[in-house]
Amino acid sequence: MSHEAGYKTGEEKLVYMANQIARFFEAMPHEEAVSGVADHINKFWEPRMRRHLFEIVARGGEGLRPLVLEAAQRVKRPREADA
Amino acid sequence: MSFVKEIDYGTPAARSDKTVTLTIDGREITVPEGTSVMRAAREAGIEVPKLCANDMVKAFGSCRLCLVEIEGRGGTPASCTTPAADGMKVSTGTERLQTIRRGVMELYMSDHPEDCPACAAGDCEMARMARTVGLKEVRYGREGENHIWPAREGKANPHFVEMDLSNPYFAYDPSQCIVCSLCVRACEESQGTFALTVEGRGFESRIAAGMHEPFLESECVSCGACVQACPTGALREKSVIEKGMPEWSAVTTCAYCGVGCSFIAEMKGEDVVRMVPYKAGKANRGHSCVKGRFAYGYAIHKDRILRPMVREKITDPWREVTWEEAFRHVANEFRRIQYQYGRSAVGGITSSRCTNEETYLVQKLVRQGFRNNNVDTCARVCHSPTGYGLKTTFGTSAGTQDFDSVEQADVVMVIGANPTDGHPVFASRLKKRLRQGAKLIVLDPRRIDLVRSPHVEAAFHLPLKPGTNAAVLNALAHVIVSEGLFDEAFIRERCDWDEFQDWAQFVLEPENSPEAVEQVSGVPAETIRGAARLYATGGNAAIYYGLGVTEHSQGSTTVMAIANLAMATGNIGRPGVGVNPLRGQNNVQGSCDMGSFPHELPGYRHISEDATRAIYEALWGVKLDDEPGLRIPNMLDAALEGSFKGLYIQGEDILQSDPNTRHVADGLAAMECVVVHDLFLNETANYAHVFLPGSTFLEKDGTFTNAERRINRVRKVMEPKNGYADWEVTQKLAQSLGLDWNYAHPSEIMAEIAATTPSFAGVSYELLDREGSVQWPCNEKAPTGTPVMHVGGFVRGKGKFIRTAYVATDEKTGPRFPLLLTTGRVLSQYNVGAQTRRTANVVWHEEDRLEIHPFDAENRGIRDGDWVKLASRAGETTLRAKITERVAPGVVYTTFHHPATQANVVTTEYSDWATNCPEYKVTAVQVTPSNGPTEWQEDYEALSRRSRRIVHVEAAE
């Protein structure tokens, strides 16, 4: 069927999701917010998704909210075999 | 073969701590004060004849058959309306009484058809009572004035009323009616619909539905309570009329909604004759709705696929194969995919419609067999935020109460739920409590039925703009904190006082004030204040919420905001209060409990916990992946990017139930082996390579867990028409993949669950047979389960207050899409409708309609019933409009029970920030007049037709 995709794809969506998480934790004291975002991503993001996140951050993290960038330093690196 | 028969005690149980002792026919019996003499007698083993009483409704005392003599009192009082008293001496069977009873019965019988088919079948109490009282002949004959004959000697009988066959499931034959009013009382008291009345007086009186209408056209919701109550053949199930009386029966659990009603399945051979709600069932207490009682016909519908099928490409027709070939094919494909694309290129989806045991096996197959954690469930799209939110705040991912708790609530707040349609039996119990005087607060964009229905009216209705739940809840908290209505003692004892203060400071911020929130939500500040005061100070306050809370980008935030409110006001940890998610499907709770999410093992234990993994590793003999797996939307993303290729889907129709149909379709189309295991060729099957026929709840043993954490037994009453119960299919698939599984019966699967999951440690089929049902946690500390949670303290230790800032959804209205679409369901249909559409329930809901306010309709030149185009950023579809003031201006509403509607072509992929639960409840749309289906609908229709072709092979087995 030839319909143009009516949805976000790949990285665009990942950036959106990360920012959404950040916006919830932004209401909290800074330290809690940073660990909250990192912890959430570690707990719920599959290695493929975390690897994409690191790729986005490595390219300068365009579009990511500052809290995500800060939290990314505490996100677990996926093992090579998984990603 | 046994027959489950429940005793009818004649009048409802009395609730009192005081007891009285009396003697009946020489037998001494002690009963709670307020018990009727009739019930006391039955408890003593003495059956007093009766026609107009049963133990589900209040006694009325009209038939005069239950008369007794009481020493020292004159006359012959009716035992059903006479309360037992201390020292009473009652006789129930004297000759004087029998003579009066014979006289009464003789009168009744003179106006009862001699050839009453129900009497002949043993389905009419009249014949039985006549025998009981020793009535031999009817002296008056049936020649005088009566209701029996349509006409006599060419003259029409003015008292005769035609049969009403309008309801698809039951018949009303007025000639057999004795006007005992049991049906009227059942409709009022058990169901709360007030559809029936007694018309006329004396001999003239007759039962009528609505304003003297056929049942189908009245406000009757076809719950069947009146049919169950009717002592004669006047109201009878059509199935019983057709098939005759049942021969054997078994107790089982409804497979529709999260109420989880217990039923006696009454059978004739392998045929269901009728479903009778089970009075001992603790979720429903003998009541049910139209779906559970009547809509089981899909189980034998001709559309059911009974043979496995395979095809190379989704454009090929289906080819019937043997089970062996199907299993071999799937095993080979999944192995090939994992070899070619990596271990994490495959996954599975468990079903909220299947049993706990079946769900457990699917996640086990993924974790042990596929060696990854790519397992998810359709609970993702409904209640995943409940799990996340309640776990974070209270420490368990489940509701806090049992349904009985509502009987002790003084204030009930219903948020984003429509219980009369979605959870009908709970709604009936709630309405009963409201009629007794409890107060109701409704937070919902639509004026749902509960807001105003017979004898029920909400104290406050907060018609908030879709997407502003969190804001309104924060404003309620603002009022409670600023007016000092919180429960300090409770908070100091059960929560962390510093965390409370931090939260209090947050809710007091000006953007959370009722005035500020009025701006975003459209709810007047004074209404918010009134509702907050009532919730905080009205006594026991309970919150019930539904998908209108969870299916939002702030779903998890809102669940936590609800938990905050309950903690702040001390409304948690005892009967009558609590936080209660109303679950959609029958086993949503169970499928979550069973480890269906990609980040956790059964019992909500995170996959990264070494100790938990060790339990399963020891038992299953493999090393488990400690990384979370993909969720459904992530699986589809990964498929589109080429790293996810194979999916086993048990009993779910993700193409129809998940948001943004195109994303799902493209994702599925990008996979190499999609296995659909279901009853019907559902929409997802259009993209499948393998179809494994599924079985219905009537064809298997197992358990479902309802919204109150209640584990109910499902019992097999017929052989699977497809050959195997679903758990057997998964087991055989696992065996083909080389796993050493040898469960002989689902009880063995439950034994494994109990052995590995602390909150299920005490659960076994023996216990369930003994207790009927138990609510988890069920273990050493709570050997018969836990009706109310967090008594004396929270499961996580201290209850946690969380800041729940309101973040507006990105799905915003604008000039192109000026209206907000929200979605829901109706009573007669269920979820994507695959089952209910295949029953006579379609008479109540032939199609999905778009509800639109008269103002918005007029602006667009739309008339009631017109075809309209519904368009969003994601896509467009067409359906017919229904003009109603139930929705506010600016809001439109539809259901998603029919595939042709394709409402999810329109919904976007915005989702809950924490769980990716899709934002079904808010989509910016435009509505315009239209004259037919969209291009997508036409293309899709063509695709469906093409993809459902089956090449039948002779003697495939």
Ligand code: SF4
């Ligand atoms: S089926 Fe239910 S709603 Fe309809 S009349 Fe009977 S009791 Fe009332």
Ligand code: SF4
């Ligand atoms: S659908 Fe729900 S309310 Fe209706 S009978 Fe089944 S479990 Fe009960």
Ligand code: FES
């Ligand atoms: S049963 Fe008591 S009067 Fe009918």
